[in-house]
Amino acid sequence: MSDVYAEPTTGADPTDPATLARYTTLRLGGPAARLEVATSADDIVRQVREAEAREQAVLLLAGGSNVVIGDQGFPGTVVLIRSRGFRVVAEDADTVTVRVEAGEPWDDLVAATVERGWSGLECLSGIPGSAGATPIQNVGAYGQEVAETIVAVEAYDRTEGRVVRIAAADCGFAYRGSIFKYSDRWVVLSVDFRLTRSPLSGPVRYAELARALGVEAGDRVSLVDARATVRRLRAGKGMVLDAQDPDTWSVGSFFTNPVLEREAYELLRERAADLGEPPSWPCPGDTVKVSAAWLIDKAGFGKGYAGPEGVAISTKHTLALTNQTGTASTAALVALAREIRDGVQTRFGVPLHPEPVLINCTI
Numbered sequence: 001m002s003d004v005y006a007e008p009t010t011g012a013d014p015t016d017p018a019t020l021a022r023y024t025t026l027r028l029g030g031p032a033a034r035l036e037v038a039t040s041a042d043d044i045v046r047q048v049r050e051a052e053a054r055e056q057a058v059l060l061l062a063g064g065s066n067v068v069i070g071d072q073g074f075p076g077t078v079v080l081i082r083s084r085g086f087r088v089v090a091e092d093a094d095t096v097t098v099r100v101e102a103g104e105p106w107d108d109l110v111a112a113t114v115e116r117g118w119s120g121l122e123c124l125s126g127i128p129g130s131a132g133a134t135p136i137q138n139v140g141a142y143g144q145e146v147a148e149t150i151v152a153v154e155a156y157d158r159t160e161g162r163v164v165r166i167a168a169a170d171c172g173f174a175y176r177g178s179i180f181k182y183s184d185r186w187v188v189l190s191v192d193f194r195l196t197r198s199p200l201s202g203p204v205r206y207a208e209l210a211r212a213l214g215v216e217a218g219d220r221v222s223l224v225d226a227r228a229t230v231r232r233l234r235a236g237k238g239m240v241l242d243a244q245d246p247d248t249w250s251v252g253s254f255f256t257n258p259v260l261e262r263e264a265y266e267l268l269r270e271r272a273a274d275l276g277e278p279p280s281w282p283c284p285g286d287t288v289k290v291s292a293a294w295l296i297d298k299a300g301f302g303k304g305y306a307g308p309e310g311v312a313i314s315t316k317h318t319l320a321l322t323n324q325t326g327t328a329s330t331a332a333l334v335a336l337a338r339e340i341r342d343g344v345q346t347r348f349g350v351p352l353h354p355e356p357v358l359i360n361c362t363i
């Protein structure tokens with residue numbers, strides 16, 4: 001079992017101002033009015049219902065790797081999701097469908113699928129957090145995203161007060177988004193992934209990964225090589241959690257890559273004419289996705305750029321905002337995020353949007 005999550009301290013006082021910082025990878029977040037731990041799907045539903053009966057707001061927290069929690073903390077019940085495990089629920093000659101409990105550490109699951117020769121998650125190696133949170137923002141990296149393999153999500157629907165099964169087609173998956181993100185309605189209990197029985201990865205789509213593997217884009221490689229290479233590339237960018245490395249005390253990418261209408265993209269090219277061509281990728285509907293890291297860097301916020309109280313852009317990746325000393329406040333991190341967002345807007349006229357979920361704070 002992975003040790004990626006901080007385990008709750010028995011008898012600890014949730015109203016201690018440092019409480020939620022313990023459970024987030026940014027090491028930020030104030031107290032909770034109440035803290036509960038749920039170790040099974042039934043337990044998660046029970047805890048949510050009990051909080052509702054107390055008329056308390058609910059915050060679901062699993063790996064804490066995609067949240068920014070304000071210094072005031074959360075004035076309701078925080079439910080720590082610690083359900084574990086996965087099992088095969090359907091299989092045929094070519095595919096395996098695995099049902100994964102929400103609290104299962106994501107990278108443990110990816111390791112297990114690679115070990116068993118189940119293809120489909122290998123490029124998502126090294127991403128922190130839980131399996132149950134992956135549908136929330138349609139987790140993606142290195143040319144793969146979970147929308148490609150999720151077949152259904154089992155969730156507790158807080159509006160209807162019952163457990164429902166939501167087919168992938170109804171999850172509203174989009175680039176770093178879904179119906180679940182920014183919604184209090186759904187509590188993900190388990191996720192079904194359909195994987196292919198194959199010792200080989202899917203076609204390698206990401207140019208940097210293909211280069212590192214020494215193959216052409218579109219080629220397949222062994223699952224083991226894909227996983228090892230992705231983890232190595234990620235580690236070089238501070239994108240694999242490391243308790244010894246403050247460059248990883250982040251939420252990964254703080255801003256999403258902006259997706260621009262063609263006209264806005266041409267305007268950006270004009271404003272950036274002195275800097276060369278902005279890295280971009282064509283998207284559906286004649287839109288263009290632009291590299292947020294490039295915009296941030298060219299607007300004057302390079303790796304290591306420091307804000308107040310020891311918050312800084314990672315020295316390894318321009319998109320990661322970090323709490324380098326582990327002692328900063330959320331206010332300091334948010335101030336740095338605002339400075340960067342406003343600087344990019346002024347220089348290039350492109351709005352940046354945060355990727356993590358902001359709780360009791362705004363940028």
Ligand SMILES: Cc1cc2nc3c(=O)[nH]c(=O)nc-3n(C[C@H](O)[C@H](O)[C@H](O)COP(=O)(O)OP(=O)(O)OC[C@H]3O[C@@H](n4cnc5c(N)ncnc54)[C@H](O)[C@@H]3O)c2cc1C
Pocket residue numbers: 025059060061062063064065066067081102127128129130131132133134136137138139140141180182186187188189238239240241248250251252253357
């Ligand atoms: C170093 C680093 C690298 C990263 N790299 C990537 C990357 O490459 N690609 C990528 O997409 N993301 C990346 N992330 C972001 C993050 O790891 C993922 O979004 C991850 O899926 C979050 O999982 P979590 O369990 O930590 O979620 P949490 O941070 O605990 O929660 C995130 C949000 O989901 C909600 N939530 C959590 N569990 C449930 C549930 N069971 N039901 C309903 N809502 C729930 C929470 O309330 C919150 O709103 C990275 C983060 C870090 C720190």
